[in-house]
Amino acid sequence: MPQFDTQSVHAGYEPDATGAVMPPIYTSTTFIQSAPGQPGPYEYARSGNPTRQAFERALAELEGGSTGLAFASGLAATATVLELLDAGSHIVAFEDLYGGVWRQFERVRNRSAGLRVSYVPTGDLAALRAAVRPDTKLVWVELPTNPLLEVVDLEAVVQIAHAAGALVVADATFATPYLLKPLDFGVDIVVHSVTKYLNGHSDVIGGAAVVKDAALGQRLAYLQNAIGAVMDPFSSFLALRGLRTLHLRMARHSESALRIADWLQGRAEVSQVIYPGLPSHPQHILACRLFAKGHGGVLSVRLAADAAGVNRFLSRLKLFALAESLGGVESLISQPASMSHGSLTPELRAERGLGPELLRLSVGVEDAGDLIEDLAYALDGLGR
Numbered sequence: 462m463p464q465f466d467t468q469s470v471h472a473g474y475e476p477d478a479t480g481a482v483m484p485p486i487y488t489s490t491t492f493i494q495s496a497p498g499q500p501g502p503y504e505y506a507r508s509g510n511p512t513r514q515a516f517e518r519a520l521a522e523l524e525g526g527s528t529g530l531a532f533a534s535g536l537a538a539t540a541t542v543l544e545l546l547d548a549g550s551h552i553v554a555f556e557d558l559y560g561g562v563w564r565q566f567e568r569v570r571n572r573s574a575g576l577r578v579s580y581v582p583t584g585d586l587a588a589l590r591a592a593v594r595p596d597t598k599l600v601w602v603e604l605p606t607n608p609l610l611e612v613v614d615l616e617a618v619v620q621i622a623h624a625a626g627a628l629v630v631a632d633a634t635f636a637t638p639y640l641l642k643p644l645d646f647g648v649d650i651v652v653h654s655v656t657k658y659l660n661g662h663s664d665v666i667g668g669a670a671v672v673k674d675a676a677l678g679q680r681l682a683y684l685q686n687a688i689g690a691v692m693d694p695f696s697s698f699l700a701l702r703g704l705r706t707l708h709l710r711m712a713r714h715s716e717s718a719l720r721i722a723d724w725l726q727g728r729a730e731v732s733q734v735i736y737p738g739l740p741s742h743p744q745h746i747l748a749c750r751l752f753a754k755g756h757g758g759v760l761s762v763r764l765a766a767d768a769a770g771v772n773r774f775l776s777r778l779k780l781f782a783l784a785e786s787l788g789g790v791e792s793l794i795s796q797p798a799s800m801s802h803g804s805l806t807p808e809l810r811a812e813r814g815l816g817p818e819l820l821r822l823s824v825g826v827e828d829a830g831d832l833i834e835d836l837a838y839a840l841d842g843l844g845r
């Protein structure tokens with residue numbers, strides 16, 4: 462079995478008859494059949510497209526799964542996974558959750574499918590055990606969580622969920638298979654926002670789901686086609702091209718994020734640095750066990766400043782761009798309260814510690830010294 466770095470470069474595609482070492486972008490929407498009812502490997506591009514399949518196979522291989530499916534966005538992947546459930550099903554989710562997933566649960570599927578979601582404090586296994594009921598069909602976990610970067614004991618979560626007959630979905634957008642392969646821990650479905658690290662260049666909106674169990678893979682593939690929120694061929698090509706350097710990017714993201722997190726800890730203007738790679742992180746030991754090769758490129762900080770101070774800090778940054786999203790080669794900074802988690806109610810944001818002083822940094826692959834200089838200049842302006 463080749464190493465991950467080799468798989469990243471080669472997985473999912475064998476040169477075709479032309480010898481092209483990179484997969485072509487097949488734009489054809491349909492494929493000739495030799496006789497009625499006798500299609501070839503492809504019929505219609507919603508149900509199967511060779512370029513999309515190259516990306517899907519590559520991702521499945523990197524995750525150690527049997528089936529990979531690519532979608533038009535991370536939320537399209539989430540929506541399709543939720544269609545596995547019957548109307549009225551119960552879900553248990555950990556509280557710290559991407560705002561868009563929360564919105565889909567509470568503002569869409571609650572109404573359209575009667576899904577009921579119970580939220581438990583992130584990582585609280587006793588609360589999880591107490592929350593699962595006979596009608597619980599799914600346990601939803603993010604790893605690490607967005608934006609508080611909490612880490613949960615995946616094996617224990619899987620054990621509790623499976624004992625109750627529920628599937629486990631892990632949104633591993635922040636980890637990527639370079640850091641963590643949830644299927645190896647017994648997770649049933651891994652979902653990704655391909656928009657982030659997998660594509661890695663902030664130029665594709667995409668999503669994916671990967672499973673190990675072939676029967677579950679067939680059910681999801683059926684839904685992918687039936688619902689139709691598929692990734693287009695051009696995005697699939699770009700996503701596969703991004704995947705080819707995932708190992709290089711994640712190694713650099715992780716190395717620079719750790720260095721920056723460590724440096725930020727020494728600054729008086731910063732009241733808290735949240736990064737699983739720091740010994741000060743409450744689940745640092747667990748994080749080291751789960752993530753063998755680093756702790757990713759996202760860190761969050763709380764500034765010791767009021768809203769005006771936070772705005773002054775943000776306006777002085779030159780390299781860190783104030784923008785939604787994460788996982789690209791360029792560094793970004795965001796304020797979850799007004800951006801990714803703006804869809805939560807103000808009460809929920811307050812309860813979960815998502816105030817204006819909380820900022821989330823996506824550390825890019827620029828020179829880490831330059832990034833630190835950028836942050837230092839902005840912090841120097843805080844008191845003025």
Ligand SMILES: *Cc1c(COP(=O)(O)O)cnc(C)c1O
Pocket residue numbers: 534535536537559561562603607632634635653654655656657666667668
């Ligand atoms: C961005 C994100 C999503 C949603 O993905 P889109 O591609 O934006 O639809 C889901 N989960 C996490 C953790 C994310 O960061």
